[in-house]
Amino acid sequence: MDLGGHHKDNFVQLCNPNVATLKEDVLYHFGLSTGTHDLSAMFGDVKFVCVGGTPSRMQSFIRYLASELGFDQPGADYPNICEGTDRYSMFKAGPVLSVSHGMGIPSIAIMLHELIKLLYHARCSGVTIIRIGTSGGIGLDPGSVVITQQAVDACFKPEFEQIVLGKRIVRSTSLDEQLVRELVECSAFLNEFPVIVGNTMCTLDFYEGQGRLDGALCCYTEKDKQEYLQAAYSAGVRNIEMESSVFAAMCRACGLRAAVVCVTLLDRLKGDQISSPHEILLEYQQRPQRLVGYFIKKSLGMP
């Protein structure tokens, strides 16, 4: 579980020879550019990137982490590095970067394209990237944390399909098995909340796309929904969210060690609405942060 090892010299790679030939590379949705920012100086030491949906969650994560790692200075705060735009928020403490990605595959894909180019321009090496998110569970108590074995699509296949130049292409969504094991070890040591390993279904919609009965549109019955969720459970799916497949596919293609750690906010076999009290949901959302915070601390040799 040491930080370096065989990852030490693994520089972040692009799957695109064109970027090296650009005179300037504008990372438009971050409000950063190679022409106006010294990305090596700003980001060259990054070893861990954590990504999640909302700006406030990613800001509270960096505060938590800085305090855990002892980087916390009295009165210091962590400014939003992307303050020039409100597409995404980004925070940094030592070797850890924390970035928001909004909701859904397209939103996280834009962020990942620009993040991976940022890490490439900054000549970062040996980077581990973890999505810490929220999800709906299947057959789990709310508050359970799922470490993703495989990200699967709405037909339970471990694939990410996209349209490029009008043609369908398919990429693998496999994740790093060793990293899953390391996270499981950390959860066993922490022993603060239930953590399981399972498949994560990634959908393009929160309502109809996840079989909810409470959207503005719904053309199926409770029975249809239960059959679909049971089929998902039989295929090993333990939670449902909206970003893991493209996250797994893009990180794999660019040689980033990647994991997905999501808390479940409800059991979808028992309902559709997220109606737990705000304080309960807030505590649930901190669970992936605690697990991944401990993993980073341990990786940095500070257990």
Next chain:
Amino acid sequence: MDLGGHHKDNFVQLCNPNVATLKEDVLYHFGLSTGTHDLSAMFGDVKFVCVGGTPSRMQSFIRYLASELGFDQPGADYPNICEGTDRYSMFKAGPVLSVSHGMGIPSIAIMLHELIKLLYHARCSGVTIIRIGTSGGIGLDPGSVVITQQAVDACFKPEFEQIVLGKRIVRSTSLDEQLVRELVECSAFLNEFPVIVGNTMCTLDFYEGQGRLDGALCCYTEKDKQEYLQAAYSAGVRNIEMESSVFAAMCRACGLRAAVVCVTLLDRLKGDQISSPHEILLEYQQRPQRLVGYFIKKSLGMP
């Protein structure tokens, strides 16, 4: 162009009988609920909803509109109605609601499910909804505004395909033709910037999905890209963005009069990067706001 007419008694409808039977409906991503908020009192008078990507743009739109409509009070500001969450932002001035939707089909779809339910619970009628956004142009000078005739997918078909319970379903993306004509009339009267009517291609990705050569991944050539964009142009596509198809499909299914008005930030036949100066981009982004602001003013009988 009067506000009422045949729309006067058109209450917003859901395509889902289940919602009427819910004891409480939690609009989770808005931080609002029928159990804790009097939605009729808060939103019953809404006649126009404008949606766009970022919180700051939708806040500046409501300020602009309030000033144009004479609702502006010295020192008054327009608080974020969704301040309990940072998933979306929402602002209101008189009969106009302004809501951010993030980036991409899944993000705007979640917002639209909850927005349409909000308008339904509030018993709103005769509502017009307009997306005011940014886009990449094809064969147009940057700064041109495109009013969408048809929203088409990455294969140029006027369809929105989604997976529901594991099966592909397809919905029409037709928009209101009369509303397109009314917006064209307004643009002719304003005569401040180029406005054209054309098809809008809606993609699931900003980089590979739009044929860009400057993403973290790219497995095609400049020639492949040009052929794809030329084929899009031949199919009537004049701009590319990431939300119009599901916006058109959902609004149509629920009987909302809908239009899409996007400015083009660059000509994709000439490049991929958005590198115009910040002030130029800011002025471009105000153009859909000015056109739609004028349309609303005229619709309210205040020309």
